[in-house]
Amino acid sequence: xxxxxxxxxxxxxxxxxxxxxxxxxxxxxxxxxxxxxxxxxxxxxxxxxxxxxxxxxxxxxxxxxxxxxxxxxxxxxxxxxxxxxxxxxxxxxxxxxxxxxxxxxxxxxxxxxxxxxxxxxxxxxxxxxxxxxxxxxxxxxxxxxxxxxxxxxxxxxxxxxxxxxxxxxxxxxxxxxxxxxxxxxxxxxxxxxxxxxxxxxxxxxxxxxxxxxxxxxxxxxxxxxxxxxxxxxxxxxxxxxxxxxxxxxxxxxxxxxxxxxxxxxxxxxxxxxxxxxxxxxxxxxxxxxxxxxxxxxxxxxxxxxxxxxxxxxxxxxxxxxxxxxxxxxxxxxxxxxxxxxxxxxxxxxxxxxxxxxxxxxxxxxxxxxxxxxxxxxxxxxxxxxxxxxxxxxxxxxxxxxxxxxxxxxxxxxxxxxxxxxxxxxxxxxxxxxxxxxxxxxxxxx
Amino acid sequence: xxxxxxxxxxxxxxxxxxxxxxxxxxxxxxxxxxxxxxxxxxxxxxxxxxxxxxxxxxxxxxxxxxxxxxxxxxxxxxxxxxxxxxxxxxxxxxxxxxxxxxxxxxxxxxxxxxxxxxxxxxxxxxxxxxxxxxxxxxxxxxxxxxxxxxxxxxxxxxxxxxxxxxxxxxxxxxxxxxxxxxxxxxxxxxxxxxxxxxxxxxxxxxxxxxxxxxxxxxxxxxxxxxxxxxxxxxxxxxxxxxxxxxxxxxxxxxxxxxxxxxxxxxxxxxxxxxxxxxxxxxxxxxxxxxxxxxxxxxxxxxxxxxxxxxxxxxxxxxxxxxxxxxxxxxxxxxxxxxxxxxxxxxxxxxxxxxxxxxxxxxxxxxxxxxxxxxxxxxxxxxxxxxxxxxxxxxxxxxxxxxxxx
Numbered sequence: 027x028x029x030x031x032x033x034x035x036x037x038x039x040x041x042x043x044x045x046x047x048x049x050x051x052x053x054x055x056x057x058x059x060x061x062x063x064x065x066x067x068x069x070x071x072x073x074x075x076x077x078x079x080x081x082x083x084x085x086x087x088x089x090x091x092x093x094x095x096x097x098x099x100x101x102x103x104x105x106x107x108x109x110x111x112x113x114x115x116x117x118x119x120x121x122x123x124x125x126x127x128x129x130x131x132x133x134x135x136x137x138x139x140x141x142x143x144x145x146x147x148x149x150x151x152x153x154x155x156x157x158x159x160x161x162x163x164x165x166x167x168x169x170x171x172x173x174x175x176x177x178x179x180x181x182x183x184x185x186x187x188x189x190x191x192x193x194x195x196x197x198x199x200x201x202x203x204x205x206x207x208x209x210x211x212x213x214x215x216x217x218x219x220x221x222x223x224x225x226x227x228x229x230x231x232x233x234x235x236x237x238x239x240x241x242x243x244x245x246x247x248x249x250x251x252x253x254x255x256x257x258x259x260x261x262x263x264x265x266x267x268x269x270x271x272x273x274x275x276x277x278x279x280x281x282x283x284x285x286x287x288x289x290x291x292x293x294x295x296x297x298x299x300x301x302x303x304x305x306x307x308x309x310x311x312x313x314x315x316x317x318x319x320x321x322x323x324x325x326x327x328x329x330x331x332x333x334x335x336x337x338x339x340x341x342x343x344x345x346x347x348x349x350x351x352x353x354x355x356x357x358x359x360x361x362x363x364x365x366x367x368x369x370x371x372x373x374x375x376x377x378x379x380x381x382x383x384x385x386x387x388x389x390x391x392x393x394x395x396x397x398x399x400x401x402x403x404x405x406x407x408x409x410x411x412x413x414x415x416x417x418x419x420x421x422x423x424x425x426x427x428x429x430x431x432x433x434x435x436x437x438x439x440x441x442x443x444x445x446x447x448x449x450x451x452x453x454x455x456x457x458x459x460x461x462x463x464x465x466x467x468x469x470x471x
Numbered sequence: 472x473x474x475x476x477x478x479x480x481x482x483x484x485x486x487x488x489x490x491x492x493x494x495x496x497x498x499x500x501x502x503x504x505x506x507x508x509x510x511x512x513x514x515x516x517x518x519x520x521x522x523x524x525x526x527x528x529x530x531x532x533x534x535x536x537x538x539x540x541x542x543x544x545x546x547x548x549x550x551x552x553x554x555x556x557x558x559x560x561x562x563x564x565x566x567x568x569x570x571x572x573x574x575x576x577x578x579x580x581x582x583x584x585x586x587x588x589x590x591x592x593x594x595x596x597x598x599x600x601x602x603x604x605x606x607x608x609x610x611x612x613x614x615x616x617x618x619x620x621x622x623x624x625x626x627x628x629x630x631x632x633x634x635x636x637x638x639x640x641x642x643x644x645x646x647x648x649x650x651x652x653x654x655x656x657x658x659x660x661x662x663x664x665x666x667x668x669x670x671x672x673x674x675x676x677x678x679x680x681x682x683x684x685x686x687x688x689x690x691x692x693x694x695x696x697x698x699x700x701x702x703x704x705x706x707x708x709x710x711x712x713x714x715x716x717x718x719x720x721x722x723x724x725x726x727x728x729x730x731x732x733x734x735x736x737x738x739x740x741x742x743x744x745x746x747x748x749x750x751x752x753x754x755x756x757x758x759x760x761x762x763x764x765x766x767x768x769x770x771x772x773x774x775x776x777x778x779x780x781x782x783x784x785x786x787x788x789x790x791x792x793x794x795x796x797x798x799x800x801x802x803x804x805x806x807x808x809x810x811x812x813x814x815x816x817x818x819x820x821x822x823x824x825x826x827x828x829x830x831x832x833x834x835x836x837x838x839x840x841x842x843x844x845x846x847x848x849x850x851x852x853x854x855x856x857x858x859x860x861x862x863x864x865x866x867x868x869x870x871x872x873x874x875x876x
Binding site: 097199276 | 486488489492493494495496497498499500501515517519520521537539583619621622623624625626627685688689690691692694695767769770773802804805806807809810811813814815816817819835837839872873874
């Protein structure tokens with residue numbers, strides 16, 4: 027296909043994407059557009075440095091390869107480079123989304139009807155505190171091709187569609203934004219969500235009317251599954267991405283395999299082959315997805331790799347080299363990451379709390395030594411019962427301590443397909459999941 | 472009537488990991504938005520890469536079937552602004568990276584750096600059949616590094632970044648001296664917490680609150696307060712695309728609107744003067760349009776394109792501090808504003824500062840404030856000078872929140 031220069035490792039990734047967006051706000055169509063894009067990244071490695079070029083002109087890829095090769099130094103031993111040894115060399119074609127479920131076949135009439143139905147079912151003019159509402163639909167379909175001088179030739183596709191329905195609820199001059207967001211790999215998955223959306227609307231209406239400010243302090247916290255998912259991703263998931271610790275002895279000593287890093291109730295896994303938002307059957311270095319248990323029963327058992335990190339740490343590649351798009355280089359990223367469910371009924375988890383906070387929803391979170399979450403709806407727990415809604419601004423804890431402080435894990439596991447993860451300026455779709463969990467102490471402000 | 476946006480970008484990027492240069496990347500992209508206006512509607516065709524104009528307009532014409540409304544007169548005007556001061560070759564950029572790495576690595580061997588140098592050359596064009604012909608070019612060189620001390624158990628400890636049209640290496644070295652030089656010097660938090668920081672994040676809530684549609688619908692925290700004095704006498708907020716204090720901002724908006732002196736004041740001495748509105752929002756709610764339309768390359772423009780800066784004091788940061796010490800947050804995330812305008816932010820890394828030089832590292836803490844105090848009674852000012860970050864920065868009093876064990 028391409029003439030790859032000798033004495034250099036070369037890879038080419040081509041991406042072709044179709045996206046549609048449609049949104050209505052307060053009854054007016056705000057957006058109705060479709061976009062087709064295509065582009066390629068060409069990379070040449072000589073054992074010392076990568077030389078890369080990004081272009082929209084796919085008929086000039088060979089020229090780009092030749093130009094980059096002119097900048098690099100020929101290295102006859104390049105295929106014995108430890109990182110290059112780890113690059114994939116398989117040939118595969120995994121096209122899952124070109125049949126009846128192909129989102130490119132969804133017409134504007136279909137998604138306009140979908141949105142129209144939700145507007146009829148979910149907008150209630152009698153609720154005077156709702157000052158604005160908005161609904162949106164979008165879908166994207168991408169075909170990726172990957173070719174390398176090691177012989178890799180992989181063609182794969184991915185698609186997703188999303189629905190958002192939101193409300194601006196204003197009480198006493200304070201506006202609370204509420205809404206439900208869904209993302210699925212097929213159109214039918216977005217149907218039949220009316221009751222969930224209206225229930226969420228009413229829950230946040232109650233919050234806007236009745237929430238009281240939390241008294242800052244340390245609390246026992248029960249995290250709803252969506253919050254556990256965020257916590258799992260932010261507090262531990264990013265620390266399993268091994269590119270941060272390559273030649274850092276302090277971190278390698280801290281994150282040594284077999285070390286107890288949490289309570290025995292904690293098991294966390296990442297899998298790119300699940301048909302969810304982080305679906306990545308082959309990564310952007312041509313390696314196949316696999317199941318990687320990061321923590322099993324509280325013990326560190328694995329971490330996520332690209333070709334370089336696996337070579338430096340002398341571990342196996344895990345298929346986690348991912349790039350945001352054709353203009354970006356891959357790096358170690360999560361795919362579908364989840365906290366394994368336990369055996370306790372969620373109601374029993376709440377019953378075990380004398381005085382604490384139930385964290386129902388969260389805007390976003392971050393994770394370093396201290397992890398943080400910005401909740402958007404919490405309830406006070408008293409004597410094992412959910413009480414009034416409370417307004418809390420941020421919840422923090424030490425990663426190193428909190429994983430040990432998890433003393434109950436629910437049997438109500440949910441995997442959420444709505445996440446987008448940011449790292450070093452690149453955003454990639456991921457899924458995160460988990461059950462209800464209880465943490466003995468977190469700081470709430 | 473035909474109209475076109477074109478955005479071209481040429482980025483050279485030299486990436487550093489673990490103190491070594493690992494890649495040289497070239498990104499050259501061009502985006503087009505072909506737009507055909509007819510009978511109060513616009514058809515829009517977006518394209519990445521090259522596309523024949525006739526083909527682009529033909530496809531845009533077909534998109535008129537989507538009935539995207541645009542009833543406004545197209546703008547006219549001719550202006551070409553080029554803010555480029557200097558461009559460097561790829562070799563010069565590579566040499567700059569090598570020189571900087573060698574200097575910082577040898578002076579601070581206990582730190583691992585990740586980041587690199589980049590040069591960004593951008594050009595935005597807008598033209599239409601009524602004679603509008605605008606272009607806006609700019610070029611900056613940026614150096615950004617996250618750093619990690621060898622004994623730290625964090626993924627990284629902090630971050631510093633500098634962008635300039637004519638890159639001055641001494642300023643980068645001065646930043647490295649501040650951020651790395653006293654990392655192991657531990658200090659206590661002062662009794663009075665005066666935050667010294669670039670202020671972009673602190674304006675997030677205020678920016679949302681000045682949306683003319685939110686103001687009109689009563690969903691802004693500032694609804695009903697136009698004409699009222701809400702903030703400090705010293706607080707004046709200006710939309711500024713003059714590019715004196717920022718880069719790669721365009722002097723025309725998505726509707727092709729330009730502003731006198733490329734500025735517009737939204738809050739004057741604490742009094743709220745207006746909200747921002749593009750032509751569509753201005754028409755819908757009967758308010759003035761403020762040249763605030765985002766360019767949507769695939770659809771009609773949308774409201775919200777404002778580039779806000781706080782008017783500077785005539786005093787330097789040190790003069791504003793008047794002998795007091797400041798706190799400079801470096802590594803902070805996870806908090807922000809809530810719907811009431813209350814601000815809570817956990818800070819993982821901050822330094823004690825005399826206004827210009829860092830004196831030592833502070834223990835982790837949580838900041839608490841709210842939008843009205845931040846730009847009201849607790850607002851001290853924006854310095855006339857640019858120490859520490861080589862960018863405009865605010866001094867504001869905040870309180871400490873609950874700190875976990």
